[in-house]
Amino acid sequence: MTGMEPILRMRGICKRFPGVQALQDAGLDVLPGEVHVLLGENGAGKSTLMKILCGQYTADSGVVTFAGEAIRPASPLEAESRGLVMIHQELNLVPGLSVAENVFLGHEPTHGGLIRSDAMRQGAQNLLAKLRCDVDPDTPVADLSVAEQQLVEIACALRQRARLLVMDEPTAALSDSEIEALFDVIHSLCGDGVPVIFISHRMKDIFAIGDRVTVMRDGRTVGTRDVKHTEVAELIQLMVGRTIAEQIPKREVRIGEVVLQVEGLVRAGVLSPVSLSVRSGEILGVAGLMGSGRTELARAIFGADVADGGTVRVTGRTMSGRNPGASIAAGLGFITEDRKRQGLMLQRSVGENITLTSLDDVARFGVLDLRAERERAEGLVERLKIHLASLDQETVSLSGGNQQKVVLARWLAARCRVLLFDEPTRGIDVAAKAEIYELIGELVGQGVAVVLITSEMPELLGLADRVAVMHEGALQGVLDRAEATQERVMQLALGESRS
């Protein structure tokens, strides 16, 4: 492959989001007709880089050259017109429309203003035949399997005469035979000279389909390897190869008896039976890559999703009647990962948001003691150092870190025995992060049992007493603090159970 001119060249790409530097001097070279795998931990910047390539974001700085021409697509439409097409993990199809209608959506062949459905059907059929897919173009997309839907998306891309295809974790929802078929299609595309950038976490995929692999970490590109000349250990080394700069002080806490005990918790197709326990004063870290089932595990424990089997015991009592209300009453709390959609009422005041779970403490016969409520909220604002002008302020006007602290305040007020944190420091600044670590330390000091789901390796290794690693909905292993190294965690997260 060496000696070939790259068709795509990305150099010095930087992108900053409020509170976080998502990309720092990232780059990528893609050769004509190759399958180029992009690898990295959650938040390493893979998706951001690809979204810049395909016009969803614009870079703060850096150069993108495609087919010898410098480009700077301002919208996905513009990128597509140059032949840069991205197939997202959540497919972009209209379920109610037929395959043919989806393939030609927005570009319907017309004659005198009327859609020529025959030409559309024929066109779709030809494209699908090229992909060796024998789906009837008149079938509604909703009736197709995920694999077939993916092929429809690829047909869509072919219709646009794609010159470079980006696929974001296309194998995540496919069975082995479906994956094989997909790889055949990818091979034939590459044979036609269309390079494919393939984002994946699955080591098996990388070695089965990839020509070259680029590893990203912390917003930077750390290396590109020929797949033939590398091995899993080297890739893991590249992915995690940082020295943990910010040391998080680990408090010494007396660990008590078991408070949360989960046995055989299972949800068909989402969670394989999971058993674990957490003691009072203990922090159980939960690691895993995107889509490994960490959030699903937390939701199932909390009763936000109905499990198909298994038991959850809090302080020895088996929980029945699984719903959030009952869980909170039993002493469970759940700080969701998406605070905007699942955590806060953004248009309501900070005060109302803080006391939402604990109104019963300030209510008699359903009537609120507004003064007591206010005092409580004020106390928590002070304790958490939430920066605000007034308790009556709309929550939407706070910064990300302060919003997250409002959510935490709500759960502190509820005085839970077990707290499930799902990515509590996502998208907030360093100072606020440190305060949240401090707070978690304080909580375990008081004997609360903590389950901490996080994609931040330093956070995980710094705070957790034990680390549970999830992979494809199953608990891949639990590591003690002593044996939990970045490499071990990543191995388990990538599905390499023993190496």
Next chain:
Amino acid sequence: MIRHLSPRLQTLFVLIGVALLFGIASPHFLATDNLLNVMQQSAINAILGIGLTFVIISGGIDLSVGSILALCGLVVADQLVAGHSGAVAIGAGLLVGGVCGLANGLITTLGRIPPFITTLGMMLIARSAAKIYSGSKPISGLPESFRALSGSVAGVPVLVLIVAVLYVLAHLVLTRTKLGRYSYAIGGNEQAAWLSGVRVGRYKVAIYTLSGLMAGVAAVLMTSRLNAASPLSGEMYELYAIAAAVIGGVSLMGGEGGVLGTLVGALIMGTLRNGLNALNVPSALEGMVVGGVLVAAVVFDRARHRAAEAEKLRGWTRYRKLVLAGIGAAVVMAAAFGIRATFNAPTQAKTFTIAFVPKALNSPFWAEMQQAAEREAAAQGVRLVSLAADRETDVERQYQIIENLIQQKVDAILLAPAGSKELVPAIRKANDAGIPVLILDTRIDQGAAESMGARVLTFIGSDNFEGGAVAGRYLADKLGGKGNVAIIEGISGHETADRRRLGFLNGIEAHPGIRVVASQTADWERARAYTVAENLLQAHPDLDAIFAANDEMALGALEAVAAARRLGHVGVVGFDAIPDALANIGSGRLLGSVAQFPGEMGRLGLRHAVALLRDGTTPPREILTRVEMIDRLNVGSFAKRGMKAPPSRGNP
């Protein structure tokens, strides 16, 4: 607290602005009596608005309150008529409202069905239940004691006091109880509320139950006010209540707003309607004004949201606000004087003002009556004020119009009552104010009038019974005394509808060969009649003729007959002889229509009113205007006679 108040303060300024505008434009508007009037007229809407506010804040919607109101009103009236005590009747009404709301809540939460669908279903179900429960007839004859609810205490209407108490309670519940707080939480972010342990389902059920209960309360008060209950009352009221909430700053996205805003919103709507009446603005313009305010309120609210964000960037907003307020005030003043000049030109001394209140102004029938009255008024040198509700079934609205006319101190009222029983209390009010009332077209129920001590000077209208009989005899003759006929009735329970139907049956009585195979209502509407006729034609292949109790329905039936290719086999006869019908008679499609002379009613009504005011001449108790069968043979000459209808019996 300031944050909560400020949007409401802005709507409050709008209310004050609108009130000032009308105050400048009309001398009657700012009188204490009239202001109390406005509050009273806004009361029903305001009470429904409480329930809607809770529902909308929680991110839902309730379209069923208007229908629930009708059903509850009938239950209350029925219980009273059956001799139960007021407490039992009120309890029953509230119970029915609460149960309907409970059903809304349970179906929405347990079935995971969008509330729009659930309550749309309940809207249709409750309306239908109301019609079945009452046999589609209004219920009246309530005990005098029940009227106390719509009386006054120390000069303040009880209705206004009740609204005030309810609003204080609702405000406290919304701001100081878990129910209120969780309403905001659910509307603000249902997912988050649920994950925070809020029993979302239970609270939603409570909220919808509350909304149904409020419809029950409104029903009790409206029944007391009208001294009767009708299965048709409350149509569109759900939308008015939604409008009040939205004008008051409640966001349809949920999570924002408050009841005090809704109260102001309801008062703005009431003020607009009352004020437009006071200015004699044509009723047709009303929807445009209220609709405009509704849309403007939302646009303004959005702009305010955006401005609040931009405000941090600019230092001169306070100054800018003052300038804007100044400009706004100037516009209001200019508008006020403009309206005053346009609609309320100073009248010459010593002319009488006579009000004409038809059921609506939405058909040629009423238009012809109004035009004739207008011409007569010009000839007699008096001033005519015409006001009408949007729909013939909106009894409460017609009641309000009469209240407003009493405030304006008109000299006489010509009234075509939308309900033969429900308008009796309004007539009594006019009596008390010394304003004579002349009834046109539709009779007032004798019993109801007597029990309330309401007096009307005269009834001027077609002999509907005779009209029906004429049609019956004509059809029997055409069919040679033998055949199958169907009747399409007007709104059952309506005096006019009943008399036409009975007249028709009387007309065919002498012909035993004529068989009535079906008799169904189509509510006076053309589209409904089309469907009814379609089904009749389907069910009775041997049908020979259809008698429809008005031309709108006759024309609907005619199209159904044509669509079924049975034109020429099934004859259709209508009633009213409106221009559209005459054209179809001319072309031979419609068999015939019974002509009334609405122009004559308007003309005679005005003439008798003036005679009474000028010379004290009392008209006869009853003046029946002619009816005449129009068919192909005489349609030409009838059309030529046009408006110059010949004099009829009882002419002074």
